[in-house]
Each structure stands twice: as C-alpha cells, then as structure tokens.
Amino acid sequence: MDARLEDPVAAQMAAQPGEAAHSRRQNLWWRLASIALFFGAWEIAGRVPINLAFPTFSATVAAFFEMVGDGTMLKAYGLTLQPLIVGIVLSAVIGVSTGVAMGLRKSVEWMVAPVFIVLQAAPVAAVIPMVTFVYGIGLTAKVISVCLLALPVIVLNSYKAVANVNPSLVAMCRSFLGSPWQQIVKIILPDASPVIFAGLRLGIGAGFVGIILAELLITPTGIGDLITYHRAVANYAHMYAAIASIIAFSALTLSGLQWVEENWVRPEKRGS
Amino acid sequence: MKMWMKGLRGPLTAGVVALASLGWSGVASAASQVHVAFGDIATVESLNFLIALERAKERGVDVKVTFFKSEDVASQAVVGGDADVGVGTPYALIQKVNAPIRLFYQMSALRFFPIVNTEFYQDWKDLDGQEVAVHARGSGTEAIMKLMAQKNGITFSNISYVPGAEVRAGALLQGNVKASIVDSTNKNLLEQKAPGKFKVLPVEGVNASDEALYANTEFLTENAEAVQILVEELLKTWREINADPKVVADLRKKYNLLPDLPAELEGEVVPYFEESVPTGMFPNNGGSEQAAKDDFAFYALAGQIEGDPATLKVEDFWTFEPLNKALAKVGTQ
Numbered sequence: 016m017d018a019r020l021e022d023p024v025a026a027q028m029a030a031q032p033g034e035a036a037h038s039r040r041q042n043l044w045w046r047l048a049s050i051a052l053f054f055g056a057w058e059i060a061g062r063v064p065i066n067l068a069f070p071t072f073s074a075t076v077a078a079f080f081e082m083v084g085d086g087t088m089l090k091a092y093g094l095t096l097q098p099l100i101v102g103i104v105l106s107a108v109i110g111v112s113t114g115v116a117m118g119l120r121k122s123v124e125w126m127v128a129p130v131f132i133v134l135q136a137a138p139v140a141a142v143i144p145m146v147t148f149v150y151g152i153g154l155t156a157k158v159i160s161v162c163l164l165a166l167p168v169i170v171l172n173s174y175k176a177v178a179n180v181n182p183s184l185v186a187m188c189r190s191f192l193g194s195p196w197q198q199i200v201k202i203i204l205p206d207a208s209p210v211i212f213a214g215l216r217l218g219i220g221a222g223f224v225g226i227i228l229a230e231l232l233i234t235p236t237g238i239g240d241l242i243t244y245h246r247a248v249a250n251y252a253h254m255y256a257a258i259a260s261i262i263a264f265s266a267l268t269l270s271g272l273q274w275v276e277e278n279w280v281r282p283e284k285r286g287s
Numbered sequence: 288m289k290m291w292m293k294g295l296r297g298p299l300t301a302g303v304v305a306l307a308s309l310g311w312s313g314v315a316s317a318a319s320q321v322h323v324a325f326g327d328i329a330t331v332e333s334l335n336f337l338i339a340l341e342r343a344k345e346r347g348v349d350v351k352v353t354f355f356k357s358e359d360v361a362s363q364a365v366v367g368g369d370a371d372v373g374v375g376t377p378y379a380l381i382q383k384v385n386a387p388i389r390l391f392y393q394m395s396a397l398r399f400f401p402i403v404n405t406e407f408y409q410d411w412k413d414l415d416g417q418e419v420a421v422h423a424r425g426s427g428t429e430a431i432m433k434l435m436a437q438k439n440g441i442t443f444s445n446i447s448y449v450p451g452a453e454v455r456a457g458a459l460l461q462g463n464v465k466a467s468i469v470d471s472t473n474k475n476l477l478e479q480k481a482p483g484k485f486k487v488l489p490v491e492g493v494n495a496s497d498e499a500l501y502a503n504t505e506f507l508t509e510n511a512e513a514v515q516i517l518v519e520e521l522l523k524t525w526r527e528i529n530a531d532p533k534v535v536a537d538l539r540k541k542y543n544l545l546p547d548l549p550a551e552l553e554g555e556v557v558p559y560f561e562e563s564v565p566t567g568m569f570p571n572n573g574g575s576e577q578a579a580k581d582d583f584a585f586y587a588l589a590g591q592i593e594g595d596p597a598t599l600k601v602e603d604f605w606t607f608e609p610l611n612k613a614l615a616k617v618g619t620q
Contacts, residue, residue, distance in 0.1 A: 152454070243423060247426070250379075250383065
C-alpha cells in the first residue's frame with residue numbers, strides 16, 4: 016500500500032486533482048446549459064414571434080454563415096479592425112505610460128487625472144458626433160472614438176495600480192540600495208501589473224464599444240455598415256448576425272487576452 | 288435531484304422573465320389618438336405636413352407626433368404598435384417580414400441634387416472612375432447615383448457612405464468630398480456659401496416616393512374616419528401650397544409651427560416651397576398605382592425590394608381605400 020495514502024492530509028491532496036477536474040467539468044456543463052438555454056429562448060422568441068423584426072436563432076446563424084460565405088463578414092471585420100487595433104494600441108501605450116507617470120509623480124497626477132476622470136464619467140456617445148466636426152469622417156475620427164472610450168479606463172487603472180503598490184516592497188528596494196529605475200522596473204511595475212492588465216482588458220472592451228459607436232454614428236463602415244444596411248433593407252436576421260458576431264468576437268478577444276496574460280505574461284496567476 | 292432542480296430554478300426564472308419582458312413590447316397601444324411616427328426632426332421641409340396635421344386636429348382628430356432618429360425606428364414603432372401612422376417608404380419591411388402595414392398616401396416625390404466641385408468635374412462623364420458620396424447603402428440617394436451612372440454609361444470607382452445631407456454638404460465645402468448628392472436645402476446652402484464652386488448635375492427619369500404615409504391594416508380599418516379626415520386635409524393643404532407656395536409662411540404663423548426657428552431659416556421657408564412646387568415634389572392626388580409601380584422599380588434598384596419589380600402586386604404594399612374616399616369628397620385634380 017502506498018504510504019502516502021495512509022496519511023489523511025496526503026490522501027486529501029492526492030484526491031484534489033481529480034476533484035478539481037470534476038469541478039471544472041461540472042462548471043463547463045453549467046456554462047453550456049446556460050448558453051443552450053439562452054439560444055433556446057431566442058429560438059422560441061423568434062418563432063412566436065415577439066416582434067416581426069425579431070429573427071429566430073437558426074435564421075440568424077444561417078445569415079451569419081451566408082455572410083461568411085460571400086465574404087461580406089470578412090471584409091467588414093477588415094474595415095472595423097483597422098481603427099480598432101490602431102486605437103487600442105495607441106490607448107494601451109499612451110494609457111499605461113500616462114497612468115504609470117501619474118502614479119509616480121504628483122505633478123502629473125494633478126495635471127492629468129481630472130481630464131480622465133471627467134472623460135470616464137462622460138456619456139461619450141454624445142461626444143462622438145463632435146469628433147466629426149474636428150477630425151472629419153475618416154479613419155482618424157474612428158481611432159479617436161476608440162481612444163475616447165479606451166484611454167480613461169487604461170490610464171486610471173494604471174494610475175491606481177502604481178499608486179497602490181505595496182510600500183514595504185518599495186522600502187525594501189530602497190534599503191537594498193536599488194536605483195530609482197530598478198525600483199520602477201523590478202518592484203513597482205511587477206506589483207502593479209495585475210491591475211494594469213485588468214485595465215487593459217477593460218480598455219479593450221471599451222474600445223469595442225467605441226468602434227461600433229463610431230461606425231453607427233459617424234460613417235457606416237465594417238460591422239456598423241452591416242448593422243445599418245441590413246436594418247434599412249429589413250434583413251433582420253443578417254442585422255442580428257452582425258451584432259451577435261461582434262459581441263462574440265469581443266468576448267473571445269477578451270478571453271484570449273486573459274489566457275495570454277495567465278499563460279505567458281504572469282504564469283503565477285494561473286489557476287488562481 | 289432536488290439540488291439539480293434548485294440549481295435550475297435561477298436560470299429558468301431568468302429565462303421566463305427575459306421572454307416576458309421581450310414579449311411586452313409587442314402589445315399594441317390603444318388607438319384613442321392618431322400617433323404619428325416621423326422618422327426625422329421637424330424642419331422647414333416638414334411644414335406642409337405639420338400644417339395638414341393641425342387642420343386634422345381642428346376637425347377633431349387627436350393627432351400626436353413623435354420625431355424619431357430615423358425612418359427605420361419610426362417604422363418599428365408602427366409595426367410594434369407604439370405608433371399608428373408612420374412617415375417613410377417601408378417597402379423592404381412589408382416585403383421581407385410580411386409586416387401587416389400598407390402605404391396609403393404619397394406625400395412627396397424624391398428630389399435630390401447630384402452636386403460636384405467644379406474644380407474637378409463638370410458633368411456626369413467626368414465622374415467616370417471617380418468616387419461619390421451618398422447617404423447610405425440601400426438609400427434613395429445611392430439609387431439615384433447608380434441610375435444616373437447607368438444612363439450616362441459611366442461607373443464610379445467607389446461609393447462612400449456619409450449619412451446626413453448636411454454632413455455631405457459640409458464635406459463638400461471642406462473639400463473632403465468632391466462629388467455627392469444633397470437635398471434642396473443643402474444645395475441652396477452650398478450655392479450661397481460658395482457661389483460658382485459647385486454645379487448641380489441633371490437628373491432625369493427618377494420617379495419615386497420620398498415620403499409616404501403608412502399604417503397597420505388593422506388601424507386603417509378601425510379608424511377609417513380619422514384616416515379619411517387626415518387624407519382630406521393632406522390633399523387640401525398640398526393643393527393650396529401647390530397653387531401658392533407663399534401660403535406656407537402664413538399658415539406657419541397661424542398654427543404657430545416651429546416657433547423656435549432661427550431667423551435665417553425662417554427666410555428659407557417660402558423659397559424652399561417655391562422651388563420644390565414646380566418640380567412636382569408634392570403630388571396633388573396623394574399617389575396612384577402608377578406611382579407605386581415607379582417606386583417598385585426604383586427601390587428594387589436601391590436594393591430595398593427583392594425580385595422583379597414588374598411581378599410585384601400594388602395591393603401587397605398599398606391600400607387606396609382612404610385616398611379614394613377622400614378624393615371622392617375633395618375631387619381629383
């Protein structure tokens with residue numbers, strides 16, 4: 016007999032991986048059931064129908080594959096992703112550096128924080144039409160819309176993350192005669208990274224809101240065009256397919272980012 | 288088992304609540320008044336309609352108007368039962384989802400003005416291989432540009448979509464757009480702000496409705512009397528304006544319509560109607576079977592209607608009962 020199993024603590028520890036796997040499977044089933052329930056309710060609501068313009072889930076899926084098949088969906092994503100990626104990269108770079116600078120220097124905090132706090136509280140959908148007055152109707156206006164939504168979240172999270180770094184870790188670095196640069200790179204940034212990453216994820220989520228708002232309010236391109244056009248010509252299944260696809264795409268992107276963060280950037284977070 | 292049931296109770300309740308709340312929007316509102324859904328903000332161009340509504344009110348029809356962001360939203364309000372009468376041309380909605388609505392009055396014919404920056408283009412031929420900006424995919428403005436390209440044997444390199452005639456006019460003035468299509472108000476604005484810089488290209492053979500009235504078939508039968516009064520007042524007002532466009536300014540004052548109109552726009556009221564009336568924009572007889580067939584051909588080209596327009600039946604989209612009754616009373620011109 017295995018000696019470890021005689022020890023109750025060891026036995027419990029040996030049983031844990033099996034239990035964890037069981038719990039994960041159960042979780043997966045519940046999630047799948049929740050998704051099936053939602054799509055089932057959608058199908059029934061479309062068949063009733065609750066509104067003439069409300070398509071069934073099956074019609075929406077068919078419309079989605081039709082648009083994938085004829086290439087319109089791919090073309091639309093190509094157009095939507097341009098300003099989205101540019102906007103998000105700009106927001107991430109500017110946002111994290113500004114936020115970190117705010118956390119490190121009071122003068123920067125006082126100068127910049129009010130702008131982003133106001134921007135975060137502002138109903139940005141009301142501001143986007145104003146963007147067109149200054150930046151016209153092209154790519155720039157759409158990139159600005161993405162930044163308007165993504166930047167405040169990223170800046171404020173990075174700022175809070177740096178401002179709330181464990182002071183004893185900073186004191187430790189100083190007592191080991193660490194230079195200010197080492198203090199930032201080896202202590203502050205690693206300790207702040209969980210909240211900075213959370214801010215990036217929220218910022219990307221907000222960026223999706225920004226690009227769709229821009230495509231609906233400025234000029235209809237990409238996914239915004241699919242939504243507007245199919246609504247105008249009463250192809251409601253196609254309209255819902257475009258909406259559902261961008262929601263799914265956004266959710267998958269955020270999950271993918273979380274996976275990258277857990278597996279590559281901060282492996283210590285895995286399983287927590 | 289009990290645990291399983293307990294676990295399922297939450298999601299089930301949520302599903303039922305979600306379905307119930309979705310279903311709630313389908314409940315029709317009581318037709319104690321005629322609720323008109325207008326798919327645009329009220330401007331100088333809608334004064335004729337507002338006057339006719341005031342006159343219908345004088346004859347005891349309780350009219351309430353709601354201004355929506357777009358024609359799509361207005362048509363959804365009518366289909367969903369939140370409004371009774373809509374303004375627009377919901378051919379796609381009727382054909383594709385079999386919405387139980389019918390058009391019953393043609394208010395205006397489509398009149399748009401293709402306009403080019405004379406620095407770059409002078410006529411239709413110059414636009415061959417060039418980019419033009421229109422309102423939206425599937426819109427009337429796009430159909431006009433496509434139709435005229437067809438007639439002139441040219442092709443555009445690209446059609447860009449810039450919603451709002453005022454936005455396209457602004458882009459033309461700034462130079463971001465060199466060729467576009469705008470409504471008469473913005474055409475005049477461009478001619479005023481930059482005399483000689485822009486040129487209107489000729490449009491021929493475009494016959495289609497811009498705005499028409501439509502309602503649920505049930506509403507039309509249940510409120511035949513109110514609808515007839517409304518149609519009669521529309522016919523009378525349209526004829527009065529067609530006979531003398533200046534009358535709009537007096538009627539606006541009489542009924543206190545658009546009281547907050549800025550002084551500079553106030554000066555545009557009479558010129559707008561004086562310019563529009565000779566183009567036949569406001570039909571004297573509220574539409575006809577032929578007008579409906581012209582709409583089929585035009586909106587098929589615009590991508591709103593599917594199939595061969597010649598095979599479409601007028602009665603699947605229009606009802607002429609209210610109009611015919613009103614014409615019998617006020618006479619045909």
